[in-house]
Amino acid sequence: MKCDEARLLMNLAIDEELNHEELSQLNDHLEHCEHCTVEYEELKYLKELMGEMEMKELPNDFEKELHARLLEEKRIDLSNEMPKKNISILGKAKRWVSSHGQYAIAAAAIALIVLVTNNPFQLNSYDVAESAKAESAEYGAMRMDIDTENDTTATEPMAAPTPEMSSASTEFAAASEDGIHLENGLSEQTIMQNQRTNTDQYRTGRMIIKSGNINLEIVDYDTVLDDIRQKVVSWGGYIENESTSKMGYNSRNPEDDLKYGSVVIRIPNDQFETMMSLLKQYGNVRSDNVHAEDVTKEYRDTAQEVENLKLTENRFRELLSTATEMQDILAIENELTRIRSQINHFERRLKDWEVLVDLSSINVELSEVRSLEPVVEPIDDSLFGKAKTELIKTINGIRRMLENAFIWTVANSPMLILITLVLIWLAIRKRRKNKLVK
């Protein structure tokens, strides 16, 4: 056996992947080849060393971070589902892009060159595009200077694809090599483009929904309610809900009854604090609380989703204009309807949020009292007082009993008379019998 052959076997030997025969051959060689013996020992030693290398512990935030990224991925994935549905034309288009990627890059590059030579703002806008890419997480947080925006809007949509296109094409190249890659480049590009072209459609500041609760004791229910109504309307809000009830019913004097009720008012966001403090002045505050909910993140996510969907919709529309097969047309139209309804759904949610943010709601509970001053009712608990009430009770009791007895007698008088007559008759008969016997 030669040293080269032996070397091949050594590795197998230390990994215990060698059969008996080969092992004895190797041992034979090692016995009379010092050089190979050293090498063999070295390899064994190396393996031992490697085996003793310690496993790294997972970083602390590993799973948490992964969780967040997975959720993010799921969200993007859901919005990408639709174009992946099997529509033959779309498939073709995708294949075309992947196989003709270089043309797309070339075209984009030409467009870029033309723009560079023609438009002094080009470089500037390119920077903006880059930074937009970097800040993709903070959707809409940056609002471009309006002047630059006006100048660059024309160039952006064309300039933008260049950097993304190339990344998408490397993705494709890699995909064909390894088989486990994703065709995500396109959708990322999509999201990015929207951010810049449609930012102004959506709100950019923080989205905070404010709401308040207040429980008041007041003296004059109707006046206060009228006053609140007027204030709300004059400040540009409205009454969402209103209800009033009476605490008890006094038939003799209905005007005198105490009322309680609740009003839900909607008031422009900036008037919220003023309204709250104004309400507090109407009477005694029994309780009040203010709640603010930040929906900025949800809002932006949804806005992004809408933009994404819109782009998909446009792509489908383009496909529809080129489709010839009836089957394709129907399939695309189906998809379009579905996407439209989703867009509408999300847009409604956005609008709802906008309204909620614009108009804060305050739930006012009012209860009327006789006086805002604390009233001490005199309590008559003297011995005489008690005796007096007890005596009155007893007299009343006796009177009631007599009354009842009288009423009973009168009511049953016909019956009683009848019974008396019968008794008298019986008595007379008895007396006559006695006389006869005697």
Next chain:
Amino acid sequence: METKLLERAIQGDVESFEQLIKKYNRYAYNIAYRMMGNEEDAKDMSQEALIKAYKNIKKFKMESSFSTWLYRIVINTCKDELRKRKETAYSLDETFGEDNRLKHEISDEKSDPILVYEKAELKANIESALNRLSDDGKSVVVLKDILGYSYDEIGEILQIPIGTVRSRLNRSRIALKEILRVQIAES
């Protein structure tokens, strides 16, 4: 249990997927660590690989075991990243690889065998030596010596024939040995 989780993960359930990968996380991270050579990249790459796995879980066929499939993604992700980096900027440390040239150049010097060095010294050097191995070399050595996979399993993970596993491992170990020897001799 695993198949149930798998089914739910295929439907896009993030929690089930996390349950599924829980016991492989650390290995995935360690493979990435050995491939990339530092903790930061290891974290990024292993997470990226796990996310890729999540997105592509539909493509997982039951033919291989889940761990095999997962580690393949981890290794490929790392290799892609390393390749990308090499394309953009040439690394300062030239990787030694399957080149036998190196071996011949050095073996002429007849330096001491690594057996003469202290274990602690070798251990201190072995990580950096590993980092200088070629990407393919690293992947086989890591799978074999650190994770203890058999030749068959390595072939399955890397999707290369078993003969290639053998020869690659052979070359890589010899290269590693030489790198180690040179490194220690230099220091």
